[in-house]
Amino acid sequence: MRTTILLAILFFVLGCTEKPNSAKTKPKNEVLVLGTIHGGHLTHSIYNIDYLNRLIKEIKPDFILAEIPPDRMEAAMQGFKKDDSISEPRVMRFPEYVDVIFPLTKELGFEIIPTAGWTKPMADERSAKLKAISKDSSRLSDWVAYLAANKHSDSIYKATGKKNDPYFIHTTTYDSIQDIALQTYNRLFNVELGLGGWENINIAHYWNIEKALEKYRYQGKRFLIVYGAGHKGWFLRQLHKRDDITLLEMKPFLEKIDKK
Template identity: 75%
Template sequence: MRQPTIYFHILCALLLSIISCKQADKKEDAFKKVKNEVLVLGTIHGGHLTDSVYTTNYLKRLIKNIDPDYILTEIPPNRFKAAYDGFKRDDSISEPRTMRFPEYVDVVFPLSKTIDFEIIPTAGWTKIMADERGNKLRAIRQDISRTADWTAYVAANERTDSLYKASGKVNDPYFIHTNTYDSIQDIGLQTYNELFNEELGLGGWENINIAHYWNIEKALEKHRYQGKRILITYGAGHKGWFLRELRKRDDIELLDMHPFLDAIQE
């Protein structure tokens, strides 16, 4: 009668070992699954060189305060190596597309020498797409049968501009990082999208945002549950579109920009 008892104890020990291993695995999985923190920084491109507040120096202080692990940029992946190689060679950017963005030329690339973060190119832009979009928009503007569409497009842009100026907060980084700002931008952008997105093909507003965000999502998936801080830097008009998509994810924690803006006030 002792033999079954021995077997019973052995079986119990095995079961306890299996349960213990599973619990350990669960604890390890829970430890590994730490959500990344994500912030979306709306930039004003050339405006950073002329604005009295939202300057490149302001951006430097802000990004230092955010202290990201990864910066997702409005640089196309196929242009990034040329930009980065040039910067490593002589501390300057000569790649034509990247040169358009002071936030990268004067801020992000120089900061990469003193702050430990990885620059990830995520723009869906291509020159062919941009040229085709420009040509199609010129054709629409000159087509007398499309006068009503073009008039509606211009009127929506003027409405956005007037509301923006009426706010008295032109290029104010606090205002740019609000839902109100996104709503004002949407007046012009949604009209543009409804009228021309399909016709403009890859250069349409919805379509280019999908292309940008596809690359952003690839980066988010690659670094999922690493407990890192990810900063997305794009022209401010894209911010509302991206935030709507990012809010659908349950694997990240979206951070508000305002506390970081508060922290760098002099």
């Protein structure tokens, strides 16, 4: 009888200790954030289309979370499947998608997940409100502060001599310089601009990013988030709060392609 009881206790203890161990073996997804310079990729001497192409091949993502609105994705993909071109107006603005990411789906087989919170009505409303603020004499001090913050940020970038250097873009220093302008913009106008405000649009973007990460939680996949570089710092601050992913640095991948 005593032996039976001891065995029962032993099995109970082993059963309790196995659960935490099995939880620890769940494969976390890997996440990288790639900051792009949009049209700048067409002219930059280093961070150009060819460089992006080689970089994404080195990263080998399973999913790319793209700065494409969900309601624009179907039209963009239909055009690409039809004749390897993209005519969807919003997506056409970003050469990183037109010339690199969509073509690479054929070679690498990753899935593009559209995550942008952008809408045309929101963008139109934001532009109209900013224009009105710029002409409102009672808001002169706010507008001057906004322009001064942009000028200050640009002057620091110019002083570094590395504004669009891919290594520099993927540093916290770059994010800090971006914040000089963006946090001023956010403080002065976010509430007034509604959905188009800086904080508000990033929340909208990140909500879609979170949905994708939740859908594939603990599947050992690699996610590459591709957005304009100004969004990178905001996203990273949120991603650091998650304990179910492994955030990867971009620098090792940049070094690998530079050595080839």
